[in-house]
Amino acid sequence: MNLNTMNAHGTHGLHGNLVGILPGFRVAPDWFGRCFILLFLAGLVLPATAQPIPPKVARAPATATLIPLSGNWRLDGDVPVHALLISLQGLANRGEPRIYLEYPKDWQWEIVRPLEGFLEKRHGIKFDRLAQDDADAALTRFGHFAKGYVVWDQAVRSSLIVAFTISGVEDAVVVNADLVPLVEKHGLKKIADLRGQFTGKTDAQIYQWAYDHYWARCSRDYYVLLGGHWTPEMQPGIADFGVMQRAFFTDLSANPKQPDELALERRILAGQHPASIVVGWHSYGKDTEGQHTTLVGNYGLKMEGLHNLPNVSFTCQIPLTPDFKFTNNHHVAPDAKLKAEPKVYVCAVATDSMGIGAWTKPGRGEIPYTWQVTMNWAWMNPPALQFFYEDKKPNDYFIGGLSGPGYMYPKSIPADKFPALMKDARALMAQLDLRVLEIMDYSEGNRHVGNTDLPKDVVDRYYHEFPDVIGFINGYGTARTFDLRDGKPLISYDYYLDVNRTVKDAAADVEELIQLNPKRPYFLLMHIRERNPVEKVNAILHSLSEPVEVVPLDVFLKLAADAKTYQTHYQQPTDPVSRNP
Amino acid sequence: MRRLSCLVLLVTGLLPRLSAAEPDAHLLAGTWRYDATRSTELSSWGSLQLVIAVDGPRVTLTRHWTAGRRTFDEVTPLDLTRAINAVPVEWWPDNRHLGAYIGGDRTKRIHATLMDGGRMLRLSSDLVLATQQGERAVNILSDYKVSANGSQLTLIELRSTRDEPIIYVFRRVTDAAADAKASKGNAE
Numbered sequence: 001m002n003l004n005t006m007n008a009h010g011t012h013g014l015h016g017n018l019v020g021i022l023p024g025f026r027v028a029p030d031w032f033g034r035c036f037i038l039l040f041l042a043g044l045v046l047p048a049t050a051q052p053i054p055p056k057v058a059r060a061p062a063t064a065t066l067i068p069l070s071g072n073w074r075l076d077g078d079v080p081v082h083a084l085l086i087s088l089q090g091l092a093n094r095g096e097p098r099i100y101l102e103y104p105k106d107w108q109w110e111i112v113r114p115l116e117g118f119l120e121k122r123h124g125i126k127f128d129r130l131a132q133d134d135a136d137a138a139l140t141r142f143g144h145f146a147k148g149y150v151v152w153d154q155a156v157r158s159s160l161i162v163a164f165t166i167s168g169v170e171d172a173v174v175v176n177a178d179l180v181p182l183v184e185k186h187g188l189k190k191i192a193d194l195r196g197q198f199t200g201k202t203d204a205q206i207y208q209w210a211y212d213h214y215w216a217r218c219s220r221d222y223y224v225l226l227g228g229h230w231t232p233e234m235q236p237g238i239a240d241f242g243v244m245q246r247a248f249f250t251d252l253s254a255n256p257k258q259p260d261e262l263a264l265e266r267r268i269l270a271g272q273h274p275a276s277i278v279v280g281w282h283s284y285g286k287d288t289e290g291q292h293t294t295l296v297g298n299y300g301l302k303m304e305g306l307h308n309l310p311n312v313s314f315t316c317q318i319p320l321t322p323d324f325k326f327t328n329n330h331h332v333a334p335d336a337k338l339k340a341e342p343k344v345y346v347c348a349v350a351t352d353s354m355g356i357g358a359w360t361k362p363g364r365g366e367i368p369y370t371w372q373v374t375m376n377w378a379w380m381n382p383p384a385l386q387f388f389y390e391d392k393k394p395n396d397y398f399i400g401g402l403s404g405p406g407y408m409y410p411k412s413i414p415a416d417k418f419p420a421l422m423k424d425a426r427a428l429m430a431q432l433d434l435r436v437l438e439i440m441d442y443s444e445g446n447r448h449v450g451n452t453d454l455p456k457d458v459v460d461r462y463y464h465e466f467p468d469v470i471g472f473i474n475g476y477g478t479a480r481t482f483d484l485r486d487g488k489p490l491i492s493y494d495y496y497l498d499v500n501r502t503v504k505d506a507a508a509d510v511e512e513l514i515q516l517n518p519k520r521p522y523f524l525l526m527h528i529r530e531r532n533p534v535e536k537v538n539a540i541l542h543s544l545s546e547p548v549e550v551v552p553l554d555v556f557l558k559l560a561a562d563a564k565t566y567q568t569h570y571q572q573p574t575d576p577v578s579r580n581p
Numbered sequence: 582m583r584r585l586s587c588l589v590l591l592v593t594g595l596l597p598r599l600s601a602a603e604p605d606a607h608l609l610a611g612t613w614r615y616d617a618t619r620s621t622e623l624s625s626w627g628s629l630q631l632v633i634a635v636d637g638p639r640v641t642l643t644r645h646w647t648a649g650r651r652t653f654d655e656v657t658p659l660d661l662t663r664a665i666n667a668v669p670v671e672w673w674p675d676n677r678h679l680g681a682y683i684g685g686d687r688t689k690r691i692h693a694t695l696m697d698g699g700r701m702l703r704l705s706s707d708l709v710l711a712t713q714q715g716e717r718a719v720n721i722l723s724d725y726k727v728s729a730n731g732s733q734l735t736l737i738e739l740r741s742t743r744d745e746p747i748i749y750v751f752r753r754v755t756d757a758a759a760d761a762k763a764s765k766g767n768a769e
Contacts, residue, residue, distance in 0.1 A: 288650070446651065447625050447677060447678070448625060448626065448646075448648045448651045448653070448677060449651050449652075449653055477625060477677060477678060478677065478678060478679060478680040479680075480680065480682060480711075480713065482713055492680070492713075493680070494679070494680030494712075494713060495678065495679060495680065496624070496625060496677075496678040497678070498622070498624045498625060498678060500622050500624075501622050501624050501678075502622060504745075505621060505622055505624075505745075508743060508744060508745035509624075509676070509678070509679060511743070511744055512679065512740070512742050512743040512744075513679060513680065513681075513712075515742040515743070515744075516679075516681055516710065516712045516714075516717050516719075516742050517712050517713060517714040518714070518717075519714050522714070523713075545744075565714055566713040566714060567713065567714065567715060569713075576671065576672050578651075580651075581650070
């Protein structure tokens with residue numbers, strides 16, 4: 001290629017402008033042009049590491065259609081009509097948020113309904129409500145966004161997952177045989193028919209067929225793992241977003257006991273863009289959370305749950321209101337130094353995503369409490385994060401997690417893929433005004449067996465990649481990785497509060513930990529499992545025989561930086577390992 | 582003559598027991614299933630099965646912990662004729678929700694006593710737990726008591742570091758098939 005020729009014909013005007021806007025910048029035009037073209041070509045060749053963000057509309061729409069869904073999620077129940085509506089939602093929401101599905105009250109993401117009111121009040125969206133599961137009315141309104149339909153085989157669960165792939169790439173709504181007359185009434189033509197296609201075939205064979213026929217046309221930025229609830233149910237809440245993004249869908253296993261599925265899953269993950277995202281969840285019927293999140297990390301990709309996360313095709317397009325900015329309740333300046341007293345300091349942290357946790361349950365605001373923010377919601381669900389940030393009370397403090405820009409296990413991420421991921425995490429933390437990162441690793445164990453600790457080299461990586469944090473926390477269940485460098489502690493959970501643990505037993509637990517750790521100050525970091533309400537934690541801490549001081553995490557870390565009564569500890573070669581079979 | 586016969590019978594009948602002066606723990610033997618409704622909650626496990634095998638003075642306690650598809654078997658072999666049984670500890674499965682881990686030389690030293698006519702087994706265990714602040718010697722007093730009709734076993738544990746007792750109530754498993762179907766709890 002003749003660079004001089006390209007320079008003369010393609011970039012001369014542009015580089016001239018660049019020189020013009022850089023006063024005093026004097027280089028030979030020919031040299032500059034060569035550099036520019038080389039950089040341009042490098043951009044084409046080198047993969048981008050930042051996750052592409054779906055575009056947002058300038059402002060939330062004045063009106064949108066709301067369709068309530070029933071509570072029946074059986075494949076032989078209402079899943080067929082729900083699948084139709086979810087696929088239609090994904091197609092209709094391309095370019096503009098038009099359809100919001102109202103999931104049932106007992107949906108795992110309890111944020112659905114509070115968010116509905118927030119979108120109305122704060123974003124000014126007026127919802128036009130259809131009748132429950134009214135696919136006929138929905139097709140009347142939005143059928144023109146589909147070019148046709150794809151029929152899944154009611155006798156083969158995985159055919160529905162393949163149908164979602166076809167839905168995205170062919171602009172087709174998803175139907176079972178019973179719903180064909182309805183979509184044809186609305187003028188839609190058959191694009192694909194999976195009935196009988198997969199009879200007697202394994203999932204590995206079914207998804208291989210889908211791979212051979214559709215994968216090349218699917219997104220390399222998004223891959224949907226549509227697992228979760230197993231037969232006779234399916235909860236494909238995330239499928240609208242996958243259809244919208246023309247993603248490839250499977251529920252392939254990461255379990256070595258299913259080597260054919262695992263091999264194909266590896267092939268798919270290897271084909272996605274570096275540092276891109278896998279949305280959805282592992283299959284409850286095939287493998288474990290630990291196995292699949294580990295596998296995703298092996299390829300330097302991000303996991304973002306769950307399979308039933310709803311309405312992302314709608315919420316990802318809603319911008320923050322112009323008057324809003326993410327502002328945390330910081331209690332100390334980043335460079336502040338606090339003096340710890342000889343007492344017990346307790347910090348309670350809720351993770352498991354605020355959207356399924358205790359945010360709306362009693363007691364919030366009564367005591368200092370720390371909440372782990374699902375950071376990718378900055379682009380997947382901005383209005384939900386705006387809701388949390390605006391709804392926070394003075395005692396609520398936000399931190400980032402989990403382990404990076406998504407749900408990931410650092411021990412499973414190859415060292416050379418770590419920096420690109422953590423660059424994205426730093427950007428999200430800056431955007432969301434977060435100064436603490438939570439780390440969790442289930443690649444070699446869990447809160448029952450194995451270990452959840454970090455070896456020194458992984459700890460080194462975090463300190464290197466996050467120079468601006470005030471500290472880290474680690475674990476899910478308890479862990480024993482502790483460190484302090486340059487005034488920035490890494491503290492692991494010393495207590496895990498199970499949902500079923502009574503106040504009396506939990507108080508005895510905490511008192512035992514206080515006995516086991518006799519030096520003062522003692523820094524007791526508690527992880528509060530999702531549905532435990534704040535009022536329960538408050539009751540536990542108020543029933544102790546010894547007074548403790550409950551502090552938010554930023555204060556906790558600053559105090560822990562002042563008095564290192566904990567011993568530096570990393571994962572040891574002799575620690576038990578369980579690969580989460 | 583009649584008295585002599587009775588004496589011979591008595592002596593020969595007692596011989597198996599007296600010959601070794603062995604403690605007899607057969608009342609404790611069996612498979613026992615944790616009863617969640619009458620026990621301290623199992624954090625962080627979902628279920629617990631206790632198997633007590635008795636072979637003369639040798640008693641083996643196997644605790645089978647489960648949470649969803651995760652399991653762990655902790656086996657504690659004891660010789661009741663020995664003053665101290667030193668038992669290696671791979672890791673401490675009790676109360677994994679607490680930041681305390683097996684430390685020291687990873688050994689539990691157990692003094693076992695059979696009491697009350699073999700109805701009760703008392704263990705006094707010394708071990709070292711490691712926490713964020715270092716190592717701490719802990720004693721655990723464990724009483725395994727069988728109910729009068731033999732259908733229930735109650736384990737009361739007193740840890741030197743804990744102000745409240747831990748109480749696990751077990752029911753004797755008579756139907757292995759039903760036990761296999763019993764809930765094993767959840768795991769994320």
